Amino acid sequence: MKKYASLFIIAIFSGVITLGGYKFFMEKTSTLVSDNQKELAQFVPTNYTSTNFVEGTNIDFTFAAEKTVHAVVHVKNKTTTISPTNMYELLYGRGQEREVVGFGSGVIISPDGYIVTNNHVIANATQIEVVLNNNQTYIAELIGTDPKTDIALLKVKADSDLPYVPFANSNQIKIGEWVLAVGNPFNLTSTVTAGIVSAKARNLNEFDGNPQSFIQTDAAVNRGNSGGALVNIQGELVGINTAITSQTGAFIGYSFAVPSNIARKVVEDILEYGNVQRAVLGIQVMNSNSNQAKELGVDKIQGVYVAEIEKGSGADLSGIKKGDIIKKLDNIAITTFSELSGYLGSKRPKDVVNVTIERNGNEQIIPVTLVKLETYEIESLGLEVKNTSKEELSKLGLKNGVVVTRPISKEMAKYNLSGIVITRLNDEDVKDIEDVKRIMNQRNIGESIKITFVNQKGEINNFIFR
Secondary structure (H helix, E strand, C coil): CCHHHHHHHHHHHHHHHHHHHHHHHHHHHHHHHHHHHHHHCCCCCCCCCCCCCHHHHHHHCCCHHHHHHHEEEEEEEEEEEEECCCCCCCCCCEEEEEEEEEEEEEEECCCCCEEEEHHHHHHCEEEEEECCCHHHHHHHHEEECCEEEEEEEEECCCCCCCCCCEEEHHCCCCCEEEEEEEECCCCCCEEEEEEEEEEEEEECCCCCCCCCCCEEECCCCCCCCCCCCEECCCCCCCEEEEECCCCCCCCCCEEEEEHHHHHHHHHHHHHCCCCCCCCCCCEEECCCCCCCHHCCCHHHCCCEEEECCCCCHHHHHCCCCCCCCCEECCCCCCCCCCHHHHHHCCCCCEEEEEEEECCCCEEEEEEEEECCEEEEEECCEEEEECCCCCHHHHHHCCCCCCCEEEEECCCHHHHHCCCCEEEECCEEEEECCCHHHHHHHCCCCCCCEEEEEEEECCCCEEEECC
């Protein structure tokens, strides 16, 4: 019996060891595999039928490229400059004449040969030459320019209809939408680069009085592409490529285009009126970065805060009030002043715009008839002026004068001159901007300018600019 009892004990002990070993080795391994599977389950495998697939990544750009490359041209700007060859010529403004050639791009916008480019591409040109994608060359006529929007209109006479790019509605483009930048910078053939719309209504102007409203894109644009086309994937014109932001002068991921709605309106105005008809609401806005704006909470609002109303303007006559917040124009959302001015840039005087405003927490729509902006840029002084009413003059005890609206040069931007009233130029009374134009046109080149003005405190000052 003792022998059997010993064997029984040994058998039990062996079973315990076997079971323990199984538990220790086998189940632990199973647990490790299970934990590893749980960890792997956190990663989603590639699935080509995913509902999150971005359809736009399969976009074919060849259609848009084929429609536009032959309508984008190379623009040569020939200018004559005088280069001094010695100190005497340098001091007395003399020297040897020499021809300088600049270049850029342009876009044919009609089969009869109208071409849009940048004003800075053809500025001061004595001759403008246009080379098509098929190497045909034409001498172009300058029809008109608008330095404010940096748009110029050219015309060439061809024996047959030319390929052209139709305008699209730039208000309808969306951030993230694919676009092509088409240019002809090297007088070879047109080049095409692709990108997306990075931002809209981008303001690059450091002067608050003249905000710009560019389309920003990451499509590669370099020197010589100025004046070229920014097109959507249907091959329609959504912008005129104008500028890049770069410390080196080369493309680093940011380029800017004048929206097609603004370019089209400028072209139509030049053809119909000979100049650009600018329309305004008649409001002044508050700089959202100012201390007053921060105190009022204006820097946090989504919209444009109306700081002042110009008497007799469309805004005044329609009932818009100081303190209103403009939220939309014709049902298009407005969050910044550059968006507001960009939309108005495509409108003309007497156009009616439905303005959605917020007043005391409630929204309402107010139709506003736009009025013509009567301003004149005194380039020699670096100031823009506008006509003013008799009521405004009488408040200052004045009988005549024009109001400075904004500085147009970096030098004059250093001084607080917006709102001053210029009453005399070169000792002649100034009644309106026509007087300013006449006096400035009569002066000799290089002649000093004497201005008499009343500042914001009502003090009379005289300055001589040389």
